[in-house]
Amino acid sequence: MNSINLLAVTIFSGAIAGTILAIINLGLVEPYIDSAIALETQRKISSGENVDMAELVHYRIWQKGGAIAAGAVYGISLGALFGIVFAYGRKALPGDSNKQKALFLAGILWFVLYLMVAIKYPANPPAVGDPETIYYRQSLYVGYLAISGFTALGLALAWKRVQLGSKKILFPLIYAAIMIVAYVALPPNPDKIGISMDLIHTFRVVTALTIGLFWGILGIVFGSLWDRFISREEQKYATV
Amino acid sequence: MSTIRQIAKEVPRVPRIAVGILVAILLFTMFMVGFDQGHLFSIVQGQPAFDNMWMHEFYHDMRHASGFPCH
Ligand SMILES: [Zn+2]
Numbered sequence: 001m002n003s004i005n006l007l008a009v010t011i012f013s014g015a016i017a018g019t020i021l022a023i024i025n026l027g028l029v030e031p032y033i034d035s036a037i038a039l040e041t042q043r044k045i046s047s048g049e050n051v052d053m054a055e056l057v058h059y060r061i062w063q064k065g066g067a068i069a070a071g072a073v074y075g076i077s078l079g080a081l082f083g084i085v086f087a088y089g090r091k092a093l094p095g096d097s098n099k100q101k102a103l104f105l106a107g108i109l110w111f112v113l114y115l116m117v118a119i120k121y122p123a124n125p126p127a128v129g130d131p132e133t134i135y136y137r138q139s140l141y142v143g144y145l146a147i148s149g150f151t152a153l154g155l156a157l158a159w160k161r162v163q164l165g166s167k168k169i170l171f172p173l174i175y176a177a178i179m180i181v182a183y184v185a186l187p188p189n190p191d192k193i194g195i196s197m198d199l200i201h202t203f204r205v206v207t208a209l210t211i212g213l214f215w216g217i218l219g220i221v222f223g224s225l226w227d228r229f230i231s232r233e234e235q236k237y238a239t240v
Numbered sequence: 241m242s243t244i245r246q247i248a249k250e251v252p253r254v255p256r257i258a259v260g261i262l263v264a265i266l267l268f269t270m271f272m273v274g275f276d277q278g279h280l281f282s283i284v285q286g287q288p289a290f291d292n293m294w295m296h297e298f299y300h301d302m303r304h305a306s307g308f309p310c311h
Contacts, residue, residue: 007261030301033301062297063300070301074269074299077265084266122307123306126304
């Protein structure tokens with residue numbers, strides 16, 4: 001496996017999936033972010049706070065302008081992770097083709113790195129989080145994410161070494177048990193929610209779907225590019 | 241007669257250099273998208289970076305949409 005090919009396949013598929021996610025988000029998620037910011041601004045004004053509307057508009061232009069590039073960078077980031085796991089784990093992944101294997105891995109990563117974390121610390125639109133607690137919330141989020149990610153990784157590494165046969169059902173149960181303990185042990189998000197729960201619920205469902213879509217696209221694009229560039233390269237080696 | 245047996249790896253190994261670069265990309269971009277509150281720009285800009293938070297604002301909507309803690 002050639003370094004350049006692996007890097008190119010990984011970064012390119014991440015950038016593509018991230019850009020598509022950003023475009024989908026502009027249509028599906030952005031309206032909720034806008035209405036949450038409108039609510040937040042209204043609340044600030046009615047509580048007597050000085051809101052610099054020009055500055056707010058200026059920030060919103062910057063924030064929306066960043067959306068596509070931000071999506072691409074987000075995609076490259078998770079694409080890099082995906083590429084590493086796929087390169088080492090490809091043989092062990094179920095599926096007849098690289099596309100199927102990549103799609104399977106994408107599903108696992110969405111579940112372990114997004115859905116599991118969202119159950120404990122769900123996504124929030126603007127106007128919910130308190131800037132004062134950001135570092136605390138970040139540590140909780142990263143801690144819970146790390147527990148889910150490393151537990152899954154450890155179990156995946158053990159899966160091949162352990163000869164348990166039909167007892168392999170234990171693996172998902174161990175994962176579930178550890179996540180239940182972590183769920184109970186870690187403190188909840190400390191911020192009080194001051195806007196309508198409807199908006200928040202819709203935001204959470206829509207973003208969970210768009211992030212799921214992102215992982216699916218990443219898997220398909222990555223699997224196709226892998227076939228095109230890396231499988232071909234390996235066939236060349238095999239016939240020499 | 242002694243024979244040295246070489247076990248040929250059929251599959252070319254995963255290149256370490258590429259993995260190292262990918263880990264660096266992962267950590268750096270993840271910090272930028274999900275966690276920076278002005279830290280990166282403060283290296284050159286100093287304290288004002290924490291008030292402007294250009295990087296935070298640039299990735300802001302993505303941060304909310306992807307479930308990172310924000311405001
Ligand atoms: Zn925010």
